[in-house]
Amino acid sequence: MSEAPSYLSPTGHEIVFLLLGVVVVGTGLLVVTTRQVVHAALWLVVCLGALAGCYLVLTAEFVAWVQVLIYVGAVVVLLLFGIMLTRAPIGRSPDLDSRNRPVAAVVALATAAVLVTVVVDGFRHAYVDLSPGKGTAEEVGVAVFRYWVLPFEALSVLLLAALVGAIVISRTDIRGR
Amino acid sequence: MHIVYPVVVSALLFSIGVYGVLARRNTILVLMSVELMLNAVNLNLIAFDVWLGDRLHGGQVLTLFVIVIAAAELGLGLAIVLAVFRNRRTVDLDSLRDLAEPGPDCDAAGPDRGVAGPAPAPGPRRGTGQEGAAT
Structure with a gap:
């Protein structure tokens, strides 16, 4: 890590990342403030897709495609199914926000202020030269299956347990003894 | 970067x-x-x-x-x-609100909950009754 360049002359990477970051934060705000439930799920697609773009800029290709596959592909579809099955109102609904919305805004602003202050103070001089090839499927696969095998297997058992649990909870014809 | x-x-x-x-x-x-x-x-x-x-x-x-x-x-x-x-x-x-504190504890917990749940009846309560009490 050499001397960090100035913030006033951003590289192409940084410009692209900042644009994607603006998209991420803007659509994230829309997710939590929109008045229509389905629109929140669709804005979530844009937010997570832009986040995948951020991962790509940060040279983490494999994670970016996994993000697109699992989050944009599966999680949002799952959320839309949940919205459909709970018969959420499709049009504009005025009661999506609870009464403690001002308190929530204050807490969120305080969180943002503290976090941004701390990380800007702490990582002001941190700089990395991005070079491709750090996050390809080959690199990540080697890392997973050479150094992270045990957590990986434990995670597969956890996923299976969660799947069985979800089925048991959502089926009505299974009765406890 | x-x-x-x-x-x-x-x-x-x-x-x-x-x-x-x-x-x-x-x-x-x-x-x-x-x-x-x-x-x-x-x-x-x-x-x-x-x-x-x-x-x-x-x-x-x-x-x-x-x-x-x-x-x-x-x-x-x-x-x-x-x-x-x-x-x-x-x-x-x-x-x-089935797990909320019933009774006058609601008022002590904050004005928000006092408005929402004045009825101290324990057990299953329907959401519609709560809506009526809140508005």
């Missing part, structure tokens, strides 16, 4: 998720906000993995693990939400 940029984006995204969890009433919207918070953590992990040049790729592998755990959490969460909806016909967090 300055590490400050991804870290600040991640901090802002996390705060947005905090706001969503606290301010939303619909349970599915709360789950979406939880996803936003998890994704903020993922962005942090990726940024620090790239910055530190970890030989084990701890950041990226942990990001994959977090994505898997988020999927499992969402599956279970939606199953619970559907079970609640089947029993109560509502997913409004404000009207699911």
